[in-house]
Amino acid sequence: MSEVAMIGIDLAKRVFQLHGACPNGTVVFRKKLTRIQLLAFMSQQSACIVAMEACATAHSWGRQFETLGHTVRLIAPNYVKPFVKRQKNDVADAEAQQARAMLFRTRQMFVGQRTQTINALRGHLAEHGVVAPQGAIQVKRLADAVTDETVGLPAGVRELAKVYIVQIEDLSAQIAALDRQMKGAAKEAEAARRAQTMPGVGPITALAIETFAPDLNCFRRGRDFAAWLGLVPKQTSTGGRPRLGKTSKMGQRDIRRLLISGAMAVLQAVERFGKPHNGWLISMLERKPRMLVAVALANKMARGLWAMVTKQEDYQNPAMMV
Known part of the structure; x- marks a missing residue:
């Protein structure tokens, strides 16, 4: 049997569903185990991560699993909900905690x-006078230099390059395949499709919200999301004097x-285009650092996404609503 790296357990009163996965x-x-069988089975497993939904009995089970050498991870119920599959059953719940993430x-x-x-390739070739800008798009320039016999590279360096x-090409192909898979999943989910109507939100971001965020209706307002x-800024207020720092992260x-x-x-x-209805962004860019403006806009995007999901509306450009 392959080595088990993580076990997801759907807790219940009498019958427990277990889903074991290897590192890949x-x-x-x-x-499917009974209450009596669960501890005996877990004692036979090598030390691994045990993931469970935080509920009334989770802490008790967690302490018992830790005595067996396992590392316990309790997941808040609102974090588990996005992973639940469309057809509700205990087997699907335990498996779904690990799938999309x-x-x-x-x-x-x-x-x-x-x-x-x-970066490693750029560093090695730079030592031999072959320099290219940063970014994956610049790999072709490095590849052309490696295959060009007129470039004075030692034979050993050329072969290793x-x-x-x-x-790099293999990794790019695997990333492209995963991107296609994520885009396909984003097209199937209505909430993900709606989120993509907002500028700056693509299929990967939309699917991440669908996967990692709890039900947005549990937040009272977009600011809470x-x-x-x-x-939001990290607060270190004292003596009634508010002090705001960097983002809390x-x-x-x-x-x-x-x-x-x-x-x-x-x-x-x-x-690049300087659209008139983005005047506040242009004004912010003139006065504030670029990253600070980006974080402020991301905050505004998060609040807008909350409103879109809770009201079940597509993105509406404020400039077009006059």
Whole structure:
């Protein structure tokens, strides 16, 4: 049997559903156990992460699993809800806690590996006089230099550089395949389709909100959703004097990062085309640092997304509502 890295458990009164997965996400087992059988089965498993929904009995079970050497992770119920599949049953619940989030984590890992490989290749070739700007789009320039025999590269360096280029191409192909999978899933979900009507929100961001965020109706206002994402200033108030610092970064980092990236794309479009109805952004860019403006816009986007989802409306440009 393959090594189990994580076990998801759907807790109940008498019957428990277990879903075990190996480090690459492949399903190792799906089991249905009684209360008496659960501890005996877990004692036979090697130390791994045990994920459970936080409920009345979760802490008690967690303490018992920790005595067996496992690492327990309790998930808040509102975080579990986005992973529940359309047909409600306990087996699907335990499996769904691990499924869609793994798609994002895998893509994130591949992107990080590609960036690391590109930077390594740029660094090695720079030592031999081959220089290219940053970014994945510049890999072709490096590849052309490696294959160009007129470029004075030692034979050993040229061969090793080709290994780097093949690795980068493989990672790019895998990232593209995951992007297609995520775009397909975003088209099927109505909430994700609606979120994409907002400028700066693409299929990956829309699907991340669908996956990682709880039901947005549980937030009283859009400001609460923005605070949950960590897109608000960190407060260190004392003596009745409010002091606001940098963003708290206390919320869901995946959605926060994607919203800020989308906001940066909107800023780039505003700077390039200078649309009149984005006058407040142009004014902010003249007075404030670019990243600060991007975070402010991401906060505004989060509040707008909350309103769109809760009211079930597509994005409406404020300039067109006069």
